[in-house]
Amino acid sequence: MDSPVPRVRTESLPMRRSWMWLLAFLIFHLVAISRQVDVGGVSMLERTLLSIFSPVQNAISAVAGGMVGTWGSVVDLHSVGSENERLKVLLRVAEVQLLSQRAAVEENARLRVLLDLKPRLPMATLLADVVARNASPWFKTISIDKGSSHGVFHGATVLSPSGVLGRVITVAPNSAGVQLLVDRDSGAAVLTERGRVDGIVSGFQDEGDGSPLLLMKYVPSLAVVEPGEVVVTSGLDQLFEKGLVVGTVLRVAEPVGLFREVWVRPSASPAFAEQVFVSLAPRDKASPPPLP
């Protein structure tokens, strides 16, 4: 009769070796993680991996974009004639509107001088392509194709045409990682445009349809906030310029104690942003203090 003993003996040695490997790997991981806890900033590993992967991500983005563009061109050929005529009419209308708006801008500038108002310097920005979106399910981040060699710096504001999108958190020479405003660990000091009610927004996921929202906290319970109000950055956090559009108030919760919570729908949709603007110079360099 065969005994099961040899089978157990042959497996025991590799098994023990496997457990030793597991222990070694665990210790390596714990050391690698704990080293980051005190260091802060971008680790060498992250910077190296970003530098290695960003050219490949750029290539994938370019190829995918080219394929979508080619397919779109083929589909669009069908309706191009009638659309051309329609666009010509729209162009003439737009030209007339542009003329009147130019006049309005010039008038605005003249009035500013007359009123001795300091013109708000536009933030110097750089256009960047989104080359990758968060492949990790837990965080809301994107990668862009511009990095420190283009003037992008850690903490730079990232905007889409419709509002604030997020902030640069990792910078490599030719790419950067952006933490979106809808990420749960993000935060921005904001105020409502009409009521001037202060608060802090951070990422929040709608429990219903799972869409990314912003939760505005520390809103005084006596403050009046109406659904539909525009929410802008207040600049108090020294992270974002003042007056950038963040979103619109979706619903207002009943007060609990001193505060109430307000749900804000972000104006910039991170899901399908393809190109973004990145602020170039830090705040203190963009607007130097006046000379005595």
Add this chain to the structure above:
Amino acid sequence: MKANLIALALLAFALLLQSGLSLFLPISAYVDLPLVVATWFALSRGELLGMVGGSVSGWLSEALFGRGISGVSGLIRLVLGFALGLLGSRFLITGAVPRFFLLLTVTVIDTRAFEWIAPAFGMSPVQYSPMAMTIRGSINAAVGLVLFALFERRTIQAT
């Protein structure tokens, strides 16, 4: 050795494919291609390479798309890779139903473990409700079944 290098390259490719597809579809909430590849790697190559594959997939995902501390996902997938490697070296998991439930379980454990451990390192990851978790796990398992069949066919052709 060559097969192991190919498998590691496949992990990097899965991550790039996932980030590329995410440009057009919000798939990251439902599908985790690096996890699927790491699971296949562990089941077919044993616990040692399962640990390496799981760890690499976690580190790559976090280093490229995470923020704050990197390595938590790598740590979780290291243990998962080890467990799956042990499982794969003792049982032949070939049926569609066992594979589906295995992938579903792996996805749920990976996600829930990260949600549980990450706050200890000052991170607040997305929290999935039980319903969202079930949907995510099921879709990932379904995608994994297709990929497993492809990998299996490729392995048979190669041998």
